[in-house]
Amino acid sequence: MISLQVNGEWRELDVEPEMPLLWALRDELGLTGTKFGCGIAACGACTVQVDGVAQRSCVLLVGAVDGASVRTVENLGTADNLSPLQAAWIKHQVPQCGYCQSGMLMAADALLSENPNPSDADIDAAMTNICRCGTYQRVRAAIHDAAKAKA
Incomplete structure (x- = not known):
């Protein structure tokens, strides 16, 4: 077991x-x-x-x-109670096809737990998830917004 x-x-x-x-x-x-x-x-x-x-x-x-x-x-949030990260994801229209999003969100959440105010370089180093739609700039902007919302 x-x-x-x-x-x-x-x-x-x-x-x-x-x-x-x-x-x-x-x-x-x-x-x-x-x-x-x-x-x-x-x-x-x-x-x-x-x-x-x-x-x-x-x-x-x-x-x-x-x-x-x-x-x-x-466990990140619900439709009725989005986490700051999920709200930022929506605001910046990060999802395109959406397939990578659950993994992206969990990696971003772990980053913000470890580093509540990451730089662009910190984000780029931590976010090694692949997005076939290429929304990396939106991911970075959403993480910065979520960091501000959590502060």
Whole structure:
């Protein structure tokens, strides 16, 4: 049995420890906000936070995070109560196709938790997620706005 605190709730999973965290979240827990992109930790669509650190869940084995706290995009905010980051994402029209957005949001949220006032260089260094639509300038602007809103 694997025990994880997922979005603040302790969950027990009867899965093989070699299962990628991505599939445990999606298939076992029904948290489908985290997306499969490449399967090799290159694109970042599957980014979640493990103990507050942005991690690529497609290659992170669930057994390696036994006992950890995992946060997914479902825990960022709700339609009725957007987080400052989600509100900035909408304001700056960051999503185009939207596929990378859950991973982008989780990486940006981890960045702002670690660095509440990041520079452009900080953002560029931390945001290694790939956006096929090329909205990187909008991502940067949204992160700066969210940082101001949280201040």
